[in-house]
Amino acid sequence: MDAIDRKILSLAQNNARITAAELAHHTGTSSSTCLRRLRALENQGVIEGFHTRVNPAKVGFDTQVIAFITLDREDRATVAALEDGLAKLPQVVMAERLFGDPDFLVRILARDLADYQRLRDEQLSELPGVARITSTMVMRTIVADGPIPLED
CATH class of the missing domain: 1.10.10.10 (Winged helix-like DNA-binding domain superfamily/Winged helix DNA-binding domain)
Structure with a gap:
């Protein structure tokens, strides 16, 4: 390049x-x-796609949550099952595996707090290997999908 x-x-x-x-x-x-x-x-896979950025609040998602998930075990099958489960939830807009504790950082869109609570109680907590979920509400997004610095 x-x-x-x-x-x-x-x-x-x-x-x-x-x-x-x-x-x-x-x-x-x-x-x-x-x-x-x-x-x-x-x-070459350097460019992975072209996307339209949609304002979540303008389409009814007024609540953004960062959830931290800690697993009760970290064997390959459990991690793979959790990753697959997260990928299937349409409200999950980003999920990352972390070193250390917690094991995963997950960004979730919800219509309101009750919507997130239902998702947490009925779906997230039921995913394989989930030992603990801690959540924090996003007050305001400062940088969303910022550009990768490429020029010297």
């Missing part, structure tokens, strides 16, 4: 709708070169 690829990535991650002509203008190359490089970065 050279400086032009990094510039293309930097521009594209800040504006997924940027045109090839705009990329060309900013990189000093042609539109066709930018398109070819962009597709190559996709094929």
